[in-house]
Amino acid sequence: MTKTATLRIDTPITPSSRLRLLLHISLASALILLAWLASLALWQYVLILIISVAVVSYLALSRPMLLHLTQPPLSQRIDRNWQLLMRTGRGDELWQAGLVAVHPYHWLISFEFIIMEPYQRALSVTIFRDQVSAEQWRELNILANVIPVKST
Numbered sequence: 316m317t318k319t320a321t322l323r324i325d326t327p328i329t330p331s332s333r334l335r336l337l338l339h340i341s342l343a344s345a346l347i348l349l350a351w352l353a354s355l356a357l358w359q360y361v362l363i364l365i366i367s368v369a370v371v372s373y374l375a376l377s378r379p380m381l382l383h384l385t386q387p388p389l390s391q392r393i394d395r396n397w398q399l400l401m402r403t404g405r406g407d408e409l410w411q412a413g414l415v416a417v418h419p420y421h422w423l424i425s426f427e428f429i430i431m432e433p434y435q436r437a438l439s440v441t442i443f444r445d446q447v448s449a450e451q452w453r454e455l456n457i458l459a460n461v462i463p464v465k466s467t
Contacts, residue, residue, distance in 0.1 A: 324386040324458060326451045330402070332443040334422055379403045381440045384426075386458075393462065397428065399440075408433065419459035 350363055383400035387393065399410045412428035415437075428438045444452055 323389060324384065324451075324454050326384045326447055326455065328381050328383060328442060329446045330380055330382065332446050334443040334445050335441075376404065379438075381442070382407065384442075399428070399430075399438075412438065414462065417459040417462045419456055424455050424459055 346367075350360065355363075380402040381399060382402055383398075385398040385400075387396035387398075394414045397412045397414050399412055401408050401410050410430050411432040412430045415427040415429055417427075418425040423441050423443045425439060425441050428440070430436050430438050442455065447455065
């Protein structure tokens with residue numbers, strides 16, 4: 316049985332990324348180095364640690380995670396009716412969105428959406444190269460070069 320090529324993007328996204336982890340470790344190391352070089356008092360280091368743990372915990376628990384990205388049918392406009400499977404604190408949910416912009420970089424692609432359902436809001440998601448297959452990365456890069464960047 317052969318797989319039929321599709322002209323639509325229908326991409327599962329791996330939730331974890333080594334590139335994202337490397338980026339976070341690099342940023343944390345830079346902040347620790349700067350704090351160390353600042354020669355702060357012990358209570359100031361403790362305060363920085365408490366605030367850092369609170370911010371990281373909040374971001375990790377509150378930010379929805381993209382699990383699957385689906386382009387609208389070819390008969391519709393490319394910037395409307397995207398389907399995003401998102402993992403939230405309430406479980407996995409299917410969201411409908413409009414694509415605003417795509418920003419390609421060497422190791423990642425950043426998508427900007429306007430969520431229509433379940434509630435209207437702006438959402439930016441970043442897909443790192445190691446979260447998708449090589450073929451899906453190629454398709455996402457083609458999309459990124461086709462969608463014009465809208466200025467605000």
